Amino acid sequence: MPHTPGPWYTPRPRQQPVPGNPYAQQGHAPPGPPRRRRRGPVAAAVAVLLLATAGGVYALTDGDGKGPAAPVAGSTPKPSGASASSRAPAAPPPVTERIPTSEEINAGRKPGDATAWIVEDPTDLPRSNILANDLWIVGDTVVQAVHKKVTARRLSDGARVWSLKLPTTVCETPVNATPDGKVVVVHHNKAKSRCNQLQEIDLRTGNSGWHKELVETGSMDGTIIVHSAISGGTLAVVQNMRAAAYRISDGTKLYDIPMQNPGGCYPDDVAGGSRLLVSYGCAVGSDSPYSRLRGIDPPTGRALWNYRTQPGWKAGKVLSVEPVVLTTLHAERREADWRVVALGPGGKLRSTIDARPKGFKYCGDSGDAGQGIQNCPGAVVGNGLVALGGTDRAGAYDLGTGKLVWGVKSDAGRTLNPLRPETGKAVLVYEGATPSRPGRILRIGPGGAGKEKEVLRHPASAAKPEYEMLAGNLAYTNGRIVITPSMVNGDDAQSSAQMISFAPGPD
Structure with a gap:
């Protein structure tokens, strides 16, 4: 599929060319759309962004900064606004924009565009x-829990396969299901004051x-x-400062996950x-708190x-x-001072990566919404690499x-999301x-800028609802x-789609 340079690069307003350093006067660029939903410092060379192709793809490299000047942007349009006169008529109430149907989106496809389906849940x-x-x-379904309902939809067309209603709101889900498609969700009690009801579901x-x-x-196991996680047939649950494991087949408690350095280290996530x-x-509350990470055998709890x-x-x-x-x-600077750490056999340190000099932000610039230790948008691992994404860049270490x-x-x-x-x-x-521009999927490799390949181009007719999901x-x-x-809202004036999907089209 041919590369389409347009969506990849749009010059920022007021950007001026600077000989030898095309980014020297960028300053603080306007942020991208909002999302939602430790080892010591490592010496790293200063990253210099070099213009790689006329299409606007830049390479993140180490170098001396020599390269062509950045393109000059056009004038910045002035924002429009209502008259300040007191005689101006009152603004009409907002009109809820209708969400397009799957048929309407696909009717706007161009040759080579992906096919799509979209879901607006009437709940x-x-x-x-x-x-x-x-x-x-x-299998051939995608399943998600929202509010009091768990719903499975067919991947091919988004049709609902089944839906299970729960008595109260789901407050915790594990990232993984069991190999045979079982999961345990946690929902609130009737008073909605505790997240303490475990419910096993066959997905x-x-x-x-x-x-x-x-x-x-008491407070120790409030x-x-x-937080919960599933490994094989074992469910691990952390409640405040204590944790335990349960057998998923019948809910039987298998063991308590022990503290480390009793009285000094408490389990906080899985x-x-x-x-x-x-x-x-x-050492919570001390001047030098730290963390431990332990690998355990799921059936037995053996460390x-x-x-x-x-520290x-x-x-x-x-x-x-x-x-x-x-x-x-860093315990105090938090997301402003972070590293990626890779461990080898036996939990031994393999490498420490400081991605900040290349401009990467924590979890793809989404921060930490607190859902759990495995919820980190903008990062994937495989084939000896960790790939990081973010508001305007992606890279692999x-x-x-x-x-x-x-x-x-x-x-x-x-946003670029691996x-x-x-x-x-x-x-x-x-x-x-x-x-105004739809998303797409790219294959990017060691060739970097200019060598990326467009794998899937989404139809322009889906751009607005796709954008509103903010990945x-x-x-x-x-x-x-x-x-x-990452979040939905029941306000009818803020109506938005709850799921959208794209796949290669028939042409």
């Missing part, structure tokens, strides 16, 4: 922000299984906020998938290895459980050496939509991308 929701939880791909059929209430004996990891907060951050640094997000890759944060393999920058303020690693050192990247939740499977917002 009556409270007029408040409600979390749209993790996406699960199970293939929509049938609900066992139900269990978490035991709460359930105002809980990560699942092919491995089960437990994060511990240590396999331990990793400890430096004053805390574990942030787990980007991958195999290999183990996590972020670390070698986990063995910690060095940048390739990096590109878009001057259009569009989806999955490809053969070699390439990565599939989702380039988010703008209000809150993304899932990619068999050439198809599924996108949802």
Whole structure:
């Protein structure tokens, strides 16, 4: 599919050419659209952004900054506004814009565009922000829990396959399901004061299984906020400063996850998938707090290895459980001072990566909304790489050496979200939509800028609803991308789609 340079680069207003350094007078660029939904410092060369092609793709490289001047932007349009006169008529009430149907979006396709389906759930929701939880791909369906309902939709056309209503709002979901499609969600109690109701669900059929209430004996195991993870047939749950594991087949408690350095380190989160990891907060409240990360055997709870951050640094997000890759944060400066840490066998430090000099922000510039240790948009791991994205750039670092393999920058303020690693050192990247330009999927590799390949181009007729989702939740499977917002709202005046999907078209 031919490369389309237009959506990749739009000059920023008031940008002036500077000989030898095209970015010297960029200053603080206007931020991209809002999203939603620790080792010591490492010496790193200052990143210089070099203009790579006339199409506007920039390479993130180390160098002396010599290169062609940046393009000169046109004049900045002046904002329009109502007259300040007191005699001006009152503004009419806002009109809710209708969400286009799948048929209308596909009618606007051009040759080579992806086909699409879009979902507007008619469920009556409270007029408040409600979390749209993790996406699960199970067989030929995509499943998500929103508010009091868990719904499965067919990947091919978005049709509802099944829907399960729960008595109260879902407050926690694990990132992974079991290999045979089982999951345990956590929803509120009837008073909505505790997140303590475990409900097992078969994601293939929509049938609900066992139900269990978490035991709460005091502040140490409170359930105002809980975190959960699934590894194999084991569910791990952290409630405040204590944690336990349960057998998913019947809800039986398997073991308590022990504290480390009793009285000094408390479990605070869990990560699942092919491995089960437990994060511990240590020396909490002291001048030098730190974290421990422990790998445990899911069926037995036996400790396999331990990793400890430096004093004053805390574990942030787990980007991958195999290999183990996590972020670390300075205890005081937090997201302004972060690293990517790769661990080897036995939890031994493999490499530490400081991506800040290249302009990368924490979790793709989305920050930490607190959903859990595995929820970090804008980062994927595979084939010996960690790929990072963000508001206007994407790049891949070698986990063995910690060095940048390739990096590109878009001057259009569009989010670049790594989806999955490809053969070699390439990565599939989702380039988010703008209000007037649709998103697309690119394959970017060591060639970097100018060598990217467009894999999927979304139809322009879907640009507005796609943009309004702000890439809150993304899932990619068999050439198809599924996108949802990170939050939904029941205010009828803020009507928006809840899910949209794109896949290669018939032409």
